[in-house]
Amino acid sequence: xxxxxxxxREEKKNRKCRVCGTRQAVIxxxxxxxxxxxxxxxxxxxxxxxxx
Numbered sequence: 001x002x003x004x005x006x007x008x009r010e011e012k013k014n015r016k017c018r019v020c021g022t023r024q025a026v027i028x029x030x031x032x033x034x035x036x037x038x039x040x041x042x043x044x045x046x047x048x049x050x051x052x
Contacts, residue, residue, distance in 0.1 A: 016033075017033065017035035018032075018033050018038075020037070020038055022037075
């Protein structure tokens with residue numbers, strides 16, 4: 001295994017939600033590091049708007 005793949009694997013292990021601590025479905029865009037469930041709760045507070 002190359003060092004690059006090993007680094008990616010280690011980075012993925014270290015990713016977790018800032019709110020609840022889960023490692024599943026973490027949103028990394030804009031360096032949020034929040035899981036999708038927590039994002040749904042706090043999206044309005046941090047300036048995201050829901051479009052219908």
